[in-house]
Amino acid sequence: MPRETTYYSYVVGELPEGCQLCVRGEKLVLFVTGVCPRNCFYCPLSPWRRGDVVYANERPVRSVDDIIAEALIQEAGGAGVTGGDPLARLNRTVEYIRALKERFGEEFHLHLYTTGALATKKALEKLYDAGLDEIRFHPDIFTPNSKLFEREIENIKNAFDFSWDVGGEVPAVPGQGERIKWFAEFLDRLGAKFLNVNELEFSETNMRNLLDRGYKPINDESSAIKGSLELGLEILRWGEENTSLSYHLCTAKLKDAVQLRNRLRRMAKNVAKPYMEITEDGTLRFGIAEYGNLDELYALLVKDAEVPAEWLYINREKGRIEMPVEVAIELAEAIEGDVRFFIVEEYPTWDRLEVERIPLP
Template identity: 80%
Template sequence: MIKGWLAEGEIMRKTPYYSYVVGELPKGCQYCVRGEKLVLFVTGVCPRNCFYCPLSSWRRKDVAYANERPITKIEDIIEEAKIQEAKGAGVTGGDPLARLTRTVDYIRALKEEFGSKFHIHLYTTGILADKKALSMLYDAGLDEIRFHPDLFEPSSKFLNREIENLKNAFDFNWDVGGEVPAVPGFEDRIKWFAGILDKWGGKFLNINELEYSETNLRNLLNRGYKPVSNESSAIKGSLELGLRILEWGERNTSLNYHLCTAKLKDAVQLRNRLRRMAKNVAKPYMEITEDGTLRFGIAEYEDLEELYKFLIEEAEVPREWLYINWEKKRIEMPIEVAEELAEVVEGDVKFYIVEEYPTWDRIEVERIPLN
């Protein structure tokens, strides 16, 4: 268990992960902050249309991903989990229960492959979490379920059903908790939800710092919310609201609380996941950076076969130092080799140092020209 940074008698403490906690960090979060949780995006379909939803436009469809890898078959999930050396999975969406059979199949497959200790938690609005759905999830091996009810619409048509389904979740032997964003102006509603969780035996309430994305920014601005600064995606007042909820919760409930900040997601969770993946996907000529990205040299030229032959026969570069990436139309190599070649090779050959994520989509984060 991750303990040690809660001093005895203290109400709330900042964690080494730039977040804040009261009590004990939820088990799913313990794996997550270490980068050990596979992000299993089951579907972008959701019965709600929350104004603050940050989901990108290309994921607001019936698509499935394991981290950044598109899922075409269950083996894709298993392979991605192995590359990450994942010790668990966070099942998310959309609402995973909008595609219940798919979700159950994915959970069962992960448990069968990696065993009962592979920890799986799931996020749901609760709208579709009826007794049958809950039973199917439990039987598949789900360890932890997190409810996100519709607290932020004054006349929600879903809230009563979500709360009723939440109550049914306590019939099963798993961890039940809540997870909601800290939306300024809704402090009383969040406290009301915390009270319900506490009354029924809930284990935790996670509060997420509200962030903007290109898909929810207009909605947030139209409601008067503003970013903290030009350098941050966090919304002004959200962090302060989260801290007030934790202070109130410690005095008035027996729940564990975790305030997950925007910085935790970027500076800790993603970074740790990238580091775990990088050591398993890096080729011998690639350097792994402190952030878990891959750095190496490349050469670009219209005729890759001609360039490859020239580098081996004329420049006398050992074959084991060169790799033709046909998909990206380049030859990859150690940085030192690219730097030396850039000084002596003339013509239209372009040499660069590139830095990429070790993820399935290999997003390029930096490119430095050498000639």
């Protein structure tokens, strides 16, 4: 029987090494390109990543230095190389893999996702020589009657010429259990190590496609698709009895409640300024003051309100002065006029996504 992990997921056999690091928040997400030879109906890729763009987590990448900087802030133990299809920009992908191995050493674990459409022997050799540790294939098994699918399946066989970990990764699309089982048997015959099955979720970009096909969310508060988790568990039970593969059912809850949270916690302690609190969820909590003239406000706070200057930080980019929560609460009660005070919570990510704002008093 599949065993439930402490990460709200389910496993048969061994958890892939890439997943072990990921659930602990140690995997840098290296998005190499949004270009892909496929156009899968369930693709969740956001509109601003559906092009030839590069991101390390939420940070836009202009050079390898950006990737290294993000990995250091996260204290990453590895990276998941994804897209799009990273093989659509092979030379770039190889450059990044090699650079990460050179900077962080052989123990820095790198896994990569690809459709397989571009996985020629020559391409795979370049990835292997650069230091790739694990490759995960995601052919579109749900549209099997196409030349592109046939090429993907043939190319997957090339991966077994190299001594890295080979596996598959597909979403649990309700009604498509037989196709997933077919893929599992195909991988098993070749000698693959694992098949990851992901709980299918709605996103901004795939919602219309999924709704048009009759798929529904499990409730009004979740993005998970009804029946996907149940299908995933069915695949794991079947796979344990019929194949020698390891399986991991990666749930929507794992991504939101575990993986992201752990990554934020790792980053927060490296980016938090002295006046910021780190919450249990890994967000940064602090007070802010907003006013038309920041220099005038700063002088008011330091000279008239006698706030120690080391407690204040002028953030001109966001048009505010940041400070400890306790200071903001006291000042909001003492200062009248057009100055507005808030308590905010932000992700410790490059884009500093604001997740909560509480007006004071």
